[in-house]
Amino acid sequence: MIERAFDVPFVAALAQREKQIQQSYRPVIGVHKWFARRPGSLFRSLLLAEFANGASLASNFFRSHNLNSLVVGDPFMGGGTPLLEANRLGAHVVGTDINPMAYWVVRQELGKLDRVAFRAAAEQVIAAVEADVGRFYQTTCTSCHNAASVKYFLWVKLQHCTACQQLFSLFSTYLLSKNERHPTYVLVCPGCGSLHEVASLQEVEGKSCGTCTTILSVKGPAQRNVCPCPHCAYPNRYPDTEAGVPQHRLFAIEYHCSTCKPTHKGRFFKVPDAADQQQVLDATRRLAESEPRWVPREAVPPGDESDRLHRWGYEYYHQLFNP
Template identity: 55%
Template sequence: MREKQIQQNYRPIIAVHKWFARRPGSLFRALLLSEFVGGDLETNYFRSHNLHGLKVADPFMGGGTPLLEANRLGCDILGYDINPMAYWIVRQEIQQLDLNEYQEAANALGQWLEKKIGFLYRTECIYCHNPEAYVKYFIWVKTQRCIECHREFDLFPGYLIAENRRHPKNVIICWNCGSLNEVIDKRRPGNCQVCGLALLLAGPANRNKCKCPHCGKINVYPNPQYKPPKHRLVVIEYHCPRCQSVHRGRFFKKPDDVDLARYRQAQSMWQDVEPIFVPDDLIPPGDETARLHRWGYYRYREMFNERQLLGLELICRAINQYKNTRVREALATNLSDLLRYQNMLCRYDTYALKSLDIFSVHGFPVGLVQCESNILGIKR
């Protein structure tokens, strides 16, 4: 049970790539030892074994947990699956890789990408005015055009951005001026420190309806005619190494003009790129993809903003240059797994203060507040 709760600590190889509903490796280890090793299982479980010569086949291998466990015990393994992604992931998990060469390639790619687009993930610290603070997350809210007055408005379900669990205070966006307010009691948040109006927790968007703040018209969402959905940048969480030692909690700020200008620059840079690797495929109809269609997403590339598309295209081009096939495929596998955190369907967890990847639930959850992560990570 302990191993099952934190599988990646005991079996870090499964972190190579996301796979849905991975079965516990501890279960299959126990099954193999019970079947092929004599004696007491409770004692055998924690001993090393070499079942050389034993062949284990899995005709429906999925994420490959039985094969991974059999491989750890020294068995010869053979796996099949109709899903080509399953084949790719299991092969990458098991096959030999020169880790030193791989690490060198990964470091070189990161350094190259930093020179190309690192500035797009910088912001000015509001405390020490360090212009090179690292952005962790850009938080966006969906917008919609009113069917009556034709003005755009935000689809805020609520204005609480961060709870006082992993941050000293609750962080609330002012519904009027967009300023960030840190309050002790979210039930009695008081007034905005900038405009003076009363802070609210509940937003106007609820049960697929939202009142236009300009004319009062009730609008229904999603509205596929405005495809794909537009977003407005409202909050930045960042990390400032210069004043981290004297600062309590996380760093939050309202985007300033420079932040907005950097995103416009990312848009301009993407317009100048002729994509080679970003697909233009249509999203096919299905039980889960029907939700995407209702929101106006009809092509996969529409699920990403321009800054994400720019970074992902550049990474693909860099990976494609590597001559060593196994290193190239390993980096491509990393990129494939990264995609679940680099899209505009990720949400921001106000309790854990982190991005929830697109597959944090089974399906395609389309939220009203989305989270864009720093594609380069941050340096502490």
């Protein structure tokens, strides 16, 4: 029974590890992004603790099972993680959701797949995309100075000060990375934007930037829809609904360097250099000239989720796209 067999420490360790690299553990979720997707290891554990034989969960978890006498129903299936895990264990599954996107996502996740044809088609797409726009996703490693692949471009919203008209950044926090998948905490300097690594957040108090001497901080200035201007200290409210779509600034890049990875601990971060900023300009020009058909031009309708976009000045879906 689940009350006796569910091993909390064992499951917690699995779930924490999975959430860090979830798509590597369960590639099927790559069908479509689904926010707040729960770890599959949690639902596999719940099912095994309740319905598998009397062995411990730790010994059962990595074994093959066939629970074909079960029918698992999920009336609010969302991204379908409980159904996926039940299906993997051999159970029959039934799922529903009021969201038609949820239905499509789960149907595709559980559908049959010709893996050979899929891999061949995927390789063709990858080759075509790399040949066309691959250069926009390259940077230079700060350690070995070889070419490296960009994983994430990190942007911050900008706003004009109502009082002095200067642009300022809406950082809610200067903490770029925790020490979960990286040996240290990574902070952005509020003054010059340089990156700093500290072993603990207690070290930050009173510590100044070695480049510009600005005092480092974990907490950003943008809090509870108010952000003081760093130039004149005027308390600006945000978002500024009358200003339209906000501008953005590229402030950091996370990348992967295959040359350094064998000896490097943790993730790779850098402040964008001149070449990276030029890539942004080139990509902006390319996007403006191409008028791609896949960028939707429809208006954003009102709704519980989309009203947040309206508050930030987004009226059309294409305004969400940037280089």
